[in-house]
Amino acid sequence: MTGGVQMNRLNIFLEHVYEASAQRGITLEQALENARGCGYTGLECDLWRLEDGSLRGVLSGCGITAASVYGHYDLVHDLPEVSREKMKRHLEIAAEFGAGTILAIPGFFRPEDDREDFFARTCEQLSILCGMAVQYGITVTVEDFDDVNSPCCNIAGLERLLSGSEGLRWTFDTGNFAYVREDPAEAYSRLRKYLAHVHVKDRSRDSSRGMPDGSNAKADISGELMYPCECGGGYVGVESLVKQIVADGYTGGFSAEHFGAADQLDYMRRSAENITEWLREGT
Secondary structure, three states: OOOHHHHOOEEEEHHHHHHHHHHHOOOHHHHHHHHHHHOOOEEEEEHHHHOOOOHHHHHHOOOOEEEEEEEEOOOOOOOHHHHHHHHHHHHHHHHHOOOOEEEEEOOOOOOOOOHHHHHHHHHHHHHHHHHHHHHHOOEEEEEOOOOOOOOOOOHHHHHHHHHHOOOOEEEEEOOHHHOOOOOHHHHHHHHHHHEEEEEEEEEEOOHHHOOOOOOOOEEOOOOOEEEEEOOOOOOOOHHHHHHHHHHOOOOOOEEEEOOOOOOHHHHHHHHHHHHHHHHHHOO
């Protein structure tokens, strides 16, 4: 495979751009220009942000477009018609902004839930969403989500959803298996046939990366604290993962992710430099 830097689009989370704007005291437009200067051409967007009509003009003039749109659902507990309306809105907005992929966060277990029934009903609803997405030319994905009450927080849960939902694909978040202390390389090996999109997330144990109020620290299931860091600055092994994914022929996007970064603009720059170098070396 040749030309990997061009083939594999580099994306950044729109929320990171907003965070950078607030941290640096610059406008959203200036933060987007900075992101574009780092090499990012795509955005990972929260659905509710795109429902704000004012963003259409901002994004159209910055040279960065939506790559994927993520949205939260409560597929088991909401009425089917409520979920169906959310699905329709999600797909319509993603299509309007030109995103080829959406990420559905399907909901969370409640103490009273029967988990077997929860998985069955979630797969049923995700299959409906995938069926609706066909007419839009959009791929529906779920990710490994770092919450113990998520049905897809680990390899086993993901396998159940992906194998049980017609047309469903996987967004590989490289850093979220650290939350459940599973090996992301093993997860990739077992789930790669479903791969459609990648979030490049690293984790650090370095408390100096923490906010003074502790708000950006997250405990894994053992209680050990994890901190956000630039892609390549932590212990997850994202460099080898990215290179392996590219070597296996993946030509989709890589989205840098580090919610809670003490300095988003700096992390964005360093993540872009690292991922671009890995893509170059891996092709």
